[in-house]
Amino acid sequence: MCDLFKRELLFKVLVIGDFGVGKTSIIKRYAEGTFSTKYKITIGADFALKQIDWDSETRINIQLWDIAGHERFGYLTSVYYRYAVAAAIVFDLTRPDTFVAVSKWLNDLRDKVSLPHGKPLPVIILANKGDVAANKVPVQIEEFCKKNQIVSWYITSAKENRNIDSAMNRLILEALENQ
Numbered sequence: 001m002c003d004l005f006k007r008e009l010l011f012k013v014l015v016i017g018d019f020g021v022g023k024t025s026i027i028k029r030y031a032e033g034t035f036s037t038k039y040k041i042t043i044g045a046d047f048a049l050k051q052i053d054w055d056s057e058t059r060i061n062i063q064l065w066d067i068a069g070h071e072r073f074g075y076l077t078s079v080y081y082r083y084a085v086a087a088a089i090v091f092d093l094t095r096p097d098t099f100v101a102v103s104k105w106l107n108d109l110r111d112k113v114s115l116p117h118g119k120p121l122p123v124i125i126l127a128n129k130g131d132v133a134a135n136k137v138p139v140q141i142e143e144f145c146k147k148n149q150i151v152s153w154y155i156t157s158a159k160e161n162r163n164i165d166s167a168m169n170r171l172i173l174e175a176l177e178n179q
């Protein structure tokens, strides 16, 4: 019966980054609790839903958008970014070039979307595949985050389910504060 009094929010969260860094795996892990080593190339936009009872008054429907094959262009259309309230930029710890690309993804994001009141979207960085390369964190990451107003960064593993929930929770918290 308490459901009657709950506020229900819909958060569109973008998961972006280069091809093969683990975006789809992170989304699957977070929304479905599964992991697969099979490469799946989906074409077109794709999203997963996860419902969280954040507190006794708040239910959040998180819509995680997977860029699903559009990575190869290196940018996205504004339509894709529209109405998003937060973003996770993912790179692969085993491939340093994917960290270099984080800056490109961030620029694309900031160019094309901001919150209704003009504030920039909260962004986190996920250094993924921490199960195989946790020792390969780029030395510049801390400075990069500070310089670019990144909320926080995490070493994650979609394979071993490391840090994905805590990273997403942090992002949701930021989005809630912007409500």
Ligand code: GDP
Pocket (backbone or CB within 6 Å): 017, 018, 019, 020, 021, 022, 023, 024, 025, 026, 036, 037, 038, 039, 040, 128, 129, 130, 131, 132, 156, 157, 158, 159, 160
């Ligand atoms: P996307 O192109 O960014 O969506 O990347 P995918 O989610 O398709 O993942 C690319 C490949 O990396 C797949 O073979 C995954 O199984 C693998 N992968 C994804 N996340 C992890 C991880 O945390 N650890 C390891 N070892 N492999 C991962």
Ligand code: MG
Pocket (backbone or CB within 6 Å): 023, 024, 025, 040, 042, 066, 068, 069
């Ligand atoms: Mg994918």
